[in-house]
Amino acid sequence: xxxxxxxxxxxxxxxxxxxxxxxxxxxxxxTTAAGSGHPTSSMSAADLMAVLMVEHxxxxxxxxxxxxxxxxxxxxxxxxxxLYSMYKAAGVVSDAELLRLRKIDSNLQGHPxxxxxxxxxxxxxxxxxxIGNGVGMALNGKYVxxxxxxxxxxxxxxxxxxxxxxxxxxxxxxxxxxxxxxILDMNRLGQRGETDLGWNSAEYAAxxxxxxxxxxxxNGHDLPSIQAAYREALSQTDKPTCLxxxxxKGEGVSFLANKDGWHGKAxxxxxxKKALAELGQSTNLIFNVAKPEDKKPARDGESLPLxxxxxxxxxxEAARKAYGDALAALGNHDLDMIVLDAEVSNSTHAxxxxxxxxxxxxxxxxxxxxxxxxxxxxxxxGKKAFASTFAAFFTRAYDQIxxxxxxxxxxxxxxxxxxxxxxxxxxxxxxxxxxxxxxxVFESTVLYPSDANQTAxxxxxMCKQSGISYMRTTREKLPVIYAPDxxxxxxxxxxxxxxxxxxxxxxxxxxxxxxxxKACDALAKEGINARLIDxxxxxxxxxxxxxxxxxxxxxxxxxxxxxxxxGGLGDAVLEAFAQSRASHPxxxxxxxxxMPGSGTPTELLAxxxxxxxxxxxxxxxxx
Numbered sequence: 001x002x003x004x005x006x007x008x009x010x011x012x013x014x015x016x017x018x019x020x021x022x023x024x025x026x027x028x029x030x031t032t033a034a035g036s037g038h039p040t041s042s043m044s045a046a047d048l049m050a051v052l053m054v055e056h057x058x059x060x061x062x063x064x065x066x067x068x069x070x071x072x073x074x075x076x077x078x079x080x081x082x083l084y085s086m087y088k089a090a091g092v093v094s095d096a097e098l099l100r101l102r103k104i105d106s107n108l109q110g111h112p113x114x115x116x117x118x119x120x121x122x123x124x125x126x127x128x129x130x131i132g133n134g135v136g137m138a139l140n141g142k143y144v145x146x147x148x149x150x151x152x153x154x155x156x157x158x159x160x161x162x163x164x165x166x167x168x169x170x171x172x173x174x175x176x177x178x179x180x181x182x183i184l185d186m187n188r189l190g191q192r193g194e195t196d197l198g199w200n201s202a203e204y205a206a207x208x209x210x211x212x213x214x215x216x217x218x219n220g221h222d223l224p225s226i227q228a229a230y231r232e233a234l235s236q237t238d239k240p241t242c243l244x245x246x247x248x249k250g251e252g253v254s255f256l257a258n259k260d261g262w263h264g265k266a267x268x269x270x271x272x273k274k275a276l277a278e279l280g281q282s283t284n285l286i287f288n289v290a291k292p293e294d295k296k297p298a299r300d301g302e303s304l305p306l307x308x309x310x311x312x313x314x315x316x317e318a319a320r321k322a323y324g325d326a327l328a329a330l331g332n333h334d335l336d337m338i339v340l341d342a343e344v345s346n347s348t349h350a351x352x353x354x355x356x357x358x359x360x361x362x363x364x365x366x367x368x369x370x371x372x373x374x375x376x377x378x379x380x381x382g383k384k385a386f387a388s389t390f391a392a393f394f395t396r397a398y399d400q401i402x403x404x405x406x407x408x409x410x411x412x413x414x415x416x417x418x419x420x421x422x423x424x425x426x427x428x429x430x431x432x433x434x435x436x437x438x439x440x441v442f443e444s445t446v447l448y449p450s451d452a453n454q455t456a457x458x459x460x461x462m463c464k465q466s467g468i469s470y471m472r473t474t475r476e477k478l479p480v481i482y483a484p485d486x487x488x489x490x491x492x493x494x495x496x497x498x499x500x501x502x503x504x505x506x507x508x509x510x511x512x513x514x515x516x517x518k519a520c521d522a523l524a525k526e527g528i529n530a531r532l533i534d535x536x537x538x539x540x541x542x543x544x545x546x547x548x549x550x551x552x553x554x555x556x557x558x559x560x561x562x563x564x565x566x567g568g569l570g571d572a573v574l575e576a577f578a579q580s581r582a583s584h585p586x587x588x589x590x591x592x593x594x595m596p597g598s599g600t601p602t603e604l605l606a607x608x609x610x611x612x613x614x615x616x617x618x619x620x621x622x623x
Contacts, residue, residue: 011051011054011055011227013223013224015054015287016047016050016051016054016223017223018283018285019050019053019054019089019285019287020046020047020049020050020223021046021252021279021280021283022085022089022282022283022285023042023046023049023050023082023085023086023089024042024043024046024251024252024253024279025276025279025280025281025282025283026081026084026085026088026089026098026282027039027042027043027046027081027082027085028043028253028267028272028275028276028279029098029099029272029276029282030081030084030085030098030099030101030108031081031101031266031267032266032267032268032269032271032272033099033100033101034101034102034103034266035102035266036102036110036264036266037078037081037101037102037110037264037266038078038079038080038081038263038264039081039250039256039262039265039266039267040249040250040256040262040263040265041076041078041079041082041156041185041187041249041263041264042079042080042081042082042085043082043249043250043251043252043253043256044185044187044220044247044248044249044250044251045076045079045082045154045183045185045187045220045245045247046082046251046252047220047221047222047223047226047247047251048154048183048185048220048226048243048245048247049082049086049154050223051223051226051227051230052072052152052183052230053086053089053090053287053289054287054288054289055227055230056070056150056152056230056234057070057072057152057289057290058070058149058150058289058290058291058292059072059289059290059291059292060291060292061090061091061092061119061289064118064119065382066292066294067145067147067149067295067296067297067381068147068148068149068292068293068294068295069149069292070149070150070151070152070292071121071134071137071149071150071151071152072152072154073121073122073124073130073131073133073134073137073151073152073153073154074112074124074130074154075124075127075128075129075130075131075133075134075153075154075155075156075159076124076127076130076154076155076156076158076159076185077111077112077123077124077125077126077127077130078111078125078156078264079154079156079185080108080109080110080111080112081101083112083120084098084101084108085098087119088284089285089286089287090286090287090289091286092119093108095282095284110125111123111124111125112124112125113406114380114407114408115406115408121133121137121377121380121381121407122376122377122380122403122407122409123403123406123407123408124403126399126402126403127156127158127159127162128159128162128163128164128165129164129369129373129399129400129403130153130154130155131153131155131165131168131169131172131182131373132164132165132167132168132369132370132372132373132374132376132377132400133373133374133376133377133380133407134151134152134153134168134180134182134377135168135171135172135175135177135180135370135373135374135377136373136374136375136376136377136378136379136381136385137151137377137378137380137381138151138172138175138177138179138180138240138377139175139177139362139374139377139378140338140377140378140381140383141179142175142177142178142179143175143359143362144297144298144300144338144359144360144378144383145297145298145381146297146298147295147297147298148179148293148295149179149292150179150180150181150234151177151179151180151181152181152183153180153181153182153183154183154185155182155183155184155185156184156185156187157184157185157186157187157188157190157195157196157197157204158190158191158195158196160184160195160196160197160204161195161196163369164369164370164373164400166207166211167367167369167370168370168373168374169208169211169212169213169240169242170211170212170365170367170370171364171365171367171370171374172213172240173211173212173213173239173240174212175362176238176239176240177240178236178237178238178239178240178241179240180240180241181230181233181234181240181241181242181243182213182240182241182242182243183242183243183245184204184242184243184244184245185220185245185247186199186201186204186220186244186245186246186247187247187248187249188248188249188258189249189258189260189262189263190263191263191264192263193260194260199246201217201244201246202217204242204244205217205244208242208244212239213239213240213241213242214233214236214239214240214241214242215241215242215244216229216232216233216241216242216243216244217244217246218243218244218245218246219245219246220245220246220247221247221248221251226245229243229245230243249262249263250262252278252279253275253278253279254278255271255274255275256275299335300335300357300359300360301335303332303333303334303335304332304333305333306329306330306332306333306460307329307332307333308326308329308330308456308457308460308484309322309325309326309329309452309456310453310456310484311451311452311453311480311484312480313480313481313482313483314479314480315479315480316477316478316479316480317451317452317477317478317480318452318473318474318475318476318477318478319416319449319450319451319452319454319455319473319474319478319510320347320348320349320416320417320473320474320475321349321452322449322451322452322453322455322456322459322473323348323349323350323388323414323416323455323456323459323471323473324348324349324350324351324352324353325349325352325456326455326456326459326460327339327349327350327352327353327386327459328352328353328355328356328357329456330459330460330463331353331356331357331360332356332357334384334463336382336383336384337353337357337360337383337384337385337386337463338360338361338362338375338378338383338384338385338386339353339354339357339360339361339362339385339386339387339388340361340362340363340364340371340374340375340378340385340386340387340388341354341361341363341364341371341387341388341389342364342365342366342367342368342371342387342388342389342393343363343364343365343366344388344389344390344416345363345388347390347416347417348388348389348390348414348416348473349416350386350388350414353386362374364387368389368393368394368396368397369396369397369399369400371387371389371397372387372394372397372400372401372404372411372413373400373404374387375387375404375409375411375412375413376400376403376404376407376409376411378411379404379409379410379411380407380408380409384410384412384463385411385412386411386412386413386414386462387411387412387413387414388413388414388415388416389415389416390415390416390417390429390431391415391416391417391418391431391434391472391473392415392417392418392428392429392430392431392432392434393415394413394415394431394434394437394438394470395431395433395434395437398437401413401438401441401468402441402442404468405441405442405443405444405467405468406442409468410465410466410467410468411468411469412462412463412465412469412470412471413438413468413469413470413471414459414470414471414472414473415431415434415470415471415472415473416473416474416475417429417430417431417475418430418431418432418434418472418473418474418475418510418562418563419431419432419474419510419511419562419563419592420432420562420592420596420601420604420605420607420608420610421474421475421476421511421562421601421604421605422475422476422601423475423598423599423600423601423604424598424599424600425598426596426597426598427595427596427597430596431472432562432563432564432592432596433563433564433566433567434470434472434563435448435472435538435561435563435567435568435569435572436563436564436566436567436568436571437567438468438470438539439538439539439567439571439572440567441468441470442467442468443467443468444467444468444469444470444539445462445465445467445468445469445470445490445537445539445540446469446470446471446472446537446538446539447461447462447469447470447471447472447490447536447537447538448471448472448509448510448535448536448538448569449471449472449473449509449510449536450478450481450508450509450510450511450513450514450534450536451478451479451480451481451482452478452480453480453482453483453484453486454482454486454488454536455471455473457486457487457488458471458488458536459471461488461489461490465490472510474510474511476511476601478511478514479514481496481514481517482494488536488537489537490537490540491537491540491541491542492536492537492542492545493533493534493535493536493537493541493542493545493546494533494534494536495531495532495533495534495545495549496513496517496520496532496533496534497517497520497529497530497531497532498531498532499529499531501529502529502530502531502549502552502553502554503528503529503530503553503554503556503623504528504530504531504553504554504556504557504558504619504622504623505530505531505532505533505546505549505550505553505554505556505557505558506519506520506530506531506532506533506557506558506559506560506615506619507532507533507535507546507557507558507559507560507569507573508532508533508534508535508559508560508561508569509534509535509536509538509561509569510561510562511562511601511605512560512561512562512590512605512610512615513532513534515560515605515610515611515612515615516532516560516612516615517532518612519612519613519615519616519619520532522612522616523616523619523620526620528619528620528623530553530619531549531552531553533545533546533549535569535572535573538568538569538572539572541572541573541575541576542576543576546573546576546577547576547577550577550585554623555583555585555586556585556586556588556622556623557573557585557586557587557588558587558588558590558615558618558619558622559573559587559588559589559590559591560590560591560610560614560615561589561590561591561610562591562592562605562608562610563591563592564591564592564593565589565591565592565593568591569591570587570589570591573587574587586622588618588622590609590610590614590615590618591608591610592608592610593608593609594607594608596608
């Protein structure tokens with residue numbers, strides 16, 4: 001049976017009650033069938049979602065990527081039984097499919113996952129991130145595509161303790177995102193008891209208002225109050241809105257409502273029967289959701305032919321400056337490019353893009369976590385988002401990066417000021433674990449250019465690469481060794497030195513490639529010929545070239561890198577030989593082993609044992 005309900009204005013309370021009850025019943029039924037899940041966390045928000053679904057959500061289920069669709073994010077992803085029940089109520093998921101929740105062959109997983117569900121934009125479940133994703137989507141709608149869609153984010157009260165939530169609240173008010181509506185399901189109970197603020201809605205409202213949002217306190221089970229709150233939220237012209245809805249976990253069932261100890265616990269079959277006796281029999285009503293207007297995204301000018309920056313061979317330029325110059329050039333060519341930066345754009349040189357394309361540049365200030373979440377929000381809507389900061393500071397956003405991978409998002413991360421070679425600033429600013437960190441991300445791409453022209457070309461390749469890609473840029477100005485017309489590929493490498501008399505191979509990237517070039521020249525004068533490989537693609541790694549070098553150059557390899565010894569270039573090289581060869585080469589890893597301090601780049605490279613002198617000594621010993 002189909003219920004045809006209004007997509008604007010007020011709907012009959014009886015119809016809304018019918019939908020809310022069906023959502024609660026189905027949240028119980030599917031979790032009991034699964035034997036696990038979060039029915040009570042779903043039941044608390046059922047009234048809020050019922051009103052949203054039939055009165056305000058504008059969504060074309062047959063075209064989930066329609067540019068003017070509203071976006072709905074369950075930041076409290078554990079409440080996905082409610083989301084899946086909404087899909088059933090919309091007629092896009094069958095009752096039989098709903099009851100296969102959490103099965104190995106079901107698309108209805110334990111938390112929302114866009115890898116398998118086309119109506120899900122971002123993966124959630126790691127709390128505190130959905131609102132940041134929503135900020136990215138709302139920025140895209142208001143400032144880039146200039147479309148009137150709204151972004152709705154369901155928040156749990158437990159996740160309001162996450163700092164990333166407040167980073168997102170801050171950026172949303174800074175950019176006046178009146179198209180963003182957060183719905184706080186304040187049900188008081190978390191996993192192990194009462195939440196930080198319990199039902200203190202006044203305190204939540206004070207915090208929300210302090211961050212520049214419009215706040216509405218309401219009873220989250222009173223349907224007329226919910227209707228009025230949504231209408232008030234949509235009337236805002238220069239502020240985002242947060243509905244602070246007092247609810248009860250397990251609402252609708254007497255032995256569940258506001259009872260501790262039910263978080264993440266499915267009802268038994270007998271408990272299910274008892275609960276449904278209170279709620280009513282299961283129904284299969286279908287409720288219509290209005291489609292949005294068919295509007296197309298705005299365009300920021302006209303696409304121009306791509307003309308990357310070019311630097312003369314023999315000159316000196318920093319990879320980070322070439323990255324900024326390449327961004328500006330790519331922005332002229334690709335109108336879907338978006339650039340985010342964490343208040344260091346004059347050091348990362350992302351400000352070159354800002355100067356050229358201010359309407360597609362968004363300052364995230366010192367908020368790396370939300371910067372990655374915002375990039376993900378842009379990325380899942382088809383924008384080519386680059387996000388940059390000092391490489392060391394991506395570590396604090398690692399959860400956001402791994403969730404972007406789970407979200408099937410394509411984002412591009414660029415970290416500058418990597419390694420001890422940054423000099424006097426000391427170890428708090430030195431990224432020494434970033435390559436290991438990014439290599440561990442699902443299907444990631446990790447790049448480490450060694451000169452300016454190579455950096456520009458790799459930046460352009462990142463623009464076309466799917467998934468999570470990361471490029472490490474060097475602070476120091478380095479000699480330009482590649483001509484502007486040289487081409488590179490992801491998964492490739494470049495042999496810099498080679499002869500038929502090579503006795504070993506040296507593998508390096510970035511600043512240690514230049515130290516290795518000095519070492520090779522010095523070793524050659526001693527009669528020790530060394531093959532030199534620029535391993536600019538760390539993941540995927542060029543297995544074929546490494547194997548050939550081992551076969552032709554004495555089966556001896558030195559890897560020199562400005563990174564901790566764990567997880568970097570050296571381990572990438574070892575993995576290239578781990579499962580694909582009967583005979584493994586001897587691999588010597590030169591890397592940072594001791595906590596560095598302040599000093600000049602030259603002093604610090606020497607102290608770490610990764611400068612030319614250290615490479616020469618290792619080569620002599622190995623040969």
